[in-house]
Structure formats: structure tokens, C-alpha cells
Amino acid sequence: MNGRREIFVEFVILGNSLKATAIDPESGLEASVIGPANAPQSTMAQAARRKLEFMAKKKT
Template identity: 45%
Template sequence: MAGKRGVIFEYVPNGPYIKVSAIDEETGTEVSIVGDARATQSELQRIARMKLERRLDQLSGKPRP
């Protein structure tokens, strides 16, 4: 994924867990993760962003190490 793309994050708490969705502003591609509700927002965003970047790379056919 070239450069920093705009990402929208959505949080849905559910008891001890939280679902975090990451949506790419340019393509509308969305991925989600489920994490510990006690985790920091920045850590949850980091993981969701990494998953989104991987998905965008897969869609573009770009090989990933």
C-alpha cells in the first residue's frame, strides 16, 4: 500500500471483547478484527490497519513477504 491512505475505524464493544472494523476511504474495502476490550485503541488500530493493508495488497495482486 503506497503512502498513508485514509482509514475509518469503527468500534463495537461486546462484553470483554471489541470488534474493530477498518475501512479504506479510497476503495471501501473493509476488514475487521476482534480484540480484548482492555487493549489500547492505538494497538487495536495498528492490528486492524495491518490486516487492511494485507487485504489491499491481496486485491492488487502485490506479493507480500
């Protein structure tokens, strides 16, 4: 995955937690991270994207 691919990021509040899911629409691969509900969305999105990149590299 390079920096040019479109990645969707979804946020869901689960009680006191925030779940961020990064989705690659081309491969269908998804990666989620969970943190405190008051964590900045940008930080959570970055962590989810990094996890998605790791999973994509691991898959190849």
C-alpha cells in the first residue's frame, strides 16, 4: 500500500472507548484499533492506517 491509495476510516464510540477502523476498498482488508473515547480522531486514524499497512505487508 502506498500513500496514494484511498483508505476509509470509520469511528464508533463504544462506552468509554473509541474504535477506529481503516478499510482498504480495493482489497477489502480492514484493521481496527481501540482507545479512550477522548483520544484525538487523527491519532486513532493514523494508528488504524498503520495497522492496515502492517497487515497488508504481512499478507504479501
